[in-house]
Amino acid sequence: MNETTIARTDDTEIQNVQRLVARLTGIIKGECDAIRDNPAADLSGFVDAKNRALYELELAIRNDRSVLADPHTRTALRQLRDALALNETMLQAQIVAVGDAIGVVEELSGAVPSDGTYGNPAYAKPAAYL
Numbered sequence: 001m002n003e004t005t006i007a008r009t010d011d012t013e014i015q016n017v018q019r020l021v022a023r024l025t026g027i028i029k030g031e032c033d034a035i036r037d038n039p040a041a042d043l044s045g046f047v048d049a050k051n052r053a054l055y056e057l058e059l060a061i062r063n064d065r066s067v068l069a070d071p072h073t074r075t076a077l078r079q080l081r082d083a084l085a086l087n088e089t090m091l092q093a094q095i096v097a098v099g100d101a102i103g104v105v106e107e108l109s110g111a112v113p114s115d116g117t118y119g120n121p122a123y124a125k126p127a128a129y130l
Contacts, residue, residue: 017073031043
């Protein structure tokens with residue numbers, strides 16, 4: 001193997017890593033768009049795609065992390081980091097919203113008159129009324 005072949009191989013590896021990073025960035029941005037368009041969207045497909053892309057990226061850099069030093073790859077990684085920061089913010093907001101909804105449901109379920117089987121015993125009907 002001569003230097004030209006080695007350089008070409010390195011370029012191929014760098015381009016492969018850049019493609020994988022771009023694909024992962026696209027998946028992350030797609031998930032952000034889905035959350036923005038419909039906060040109740042099913043995100044399981046995005047989770048599977050992210051896991052697969054991360055796995056492929058790890059395989060691509062496992063034996064030679066020097067490909068990450070390439071300036072274009074570093075730019076792509078910064079874009080990925082920015083997309084991940086936005087994704088984290090959006091997912092955290094979703095988690096908070098779900099927690100708020102659970103709180104409202106719990107509050108309402110405790111305020112509904114009941115026979116005492118469920119909910120707040122303070123609202124339970126005496127047995128004579130059942």
